[in-house]
Amino acid sequence: MIPHDLTFVLGGARSGKSAYAERLAADSGRPVTYIATAHAADAEFARRIAHHRARRPASWGDAHAPVELADTLARLDDPHVCLLVDCLTLWLANLLCPADGAPLDDAQYAAHVDALDAALRGARAKVIVVSNEIGLGVVPLGEQTRRYVDELGRLNQRVAALATRVTLLVAGLPVAIKAEPARC
Template structure:
């Protein structure tokens, strides 16, 4: 079932997906809660996270949810608000590749279902970001194949739920489902 105000933005690394999602959240003119799923493990990644932080408005509420994304989404949900989830790629990595080197979380399929239920129940405008990593060859190694397969399944699930799906390529939004936000606004202005 399609949720009326869920936007899904997918693309490769450095495709502009996070910046595009942040523009949509700003343009919503609603209070924004940014749900960050990253788990910072080293200095290089900390620098990447800091670039994202510096780009976001200081008044946005930040919630860190490396594992329990559905609960964070539910807690942030409110009519007239905007929730930006960045990103599913890192959330899944946290579930399948725990920091302590343990086996993948056995309950990840239930966490997918909980996220789907949270998206279905959302009253806020929700923007979800993820990477598209399945465009290359079948990866070597069972763990990597599991990750690529499960991210593909998760992306399909969220895309089915979303009313708008945008693929980002080289900083350009390409509408896959629904009208791309920038195209809709151009048509509304009569251009």
């Protein structure tokens, strides 16, 4: 079953994907909760987070879900709101390369991804999910990096299959990849 209203926004680094997703959320006419997956591991990344936070309207709610994204989506789900998840790329990094150095085993990882899939399938809210498209370059060196690229590609495919709309941002320009079918 395709969720009622799931938009998936993809793009490379500095492609404009987050700003585009924020405009979609603002234009929804609904109360917005921004679900951040980032973990500020250093001062430079803390500045990036502050920059994102500063450009959001003060009226938006905030939730932090570096790992428990499915639970956060389910807890905040309401048919009258817009939930903006930014981003799957960092959520996946938190799962595969956690700050405490204890990565999830394959079963735990699969459970998190399956739970996210179920939360998105069952969502009644307008949901906008942001992710990076990183698989367009060369095959990366190193087993861990290759696994990350492979898993993000699989995760992006899974979310795109669920989405009613998929937009790729290229140099700040939105390119429609999948549009919601016309309703008769």
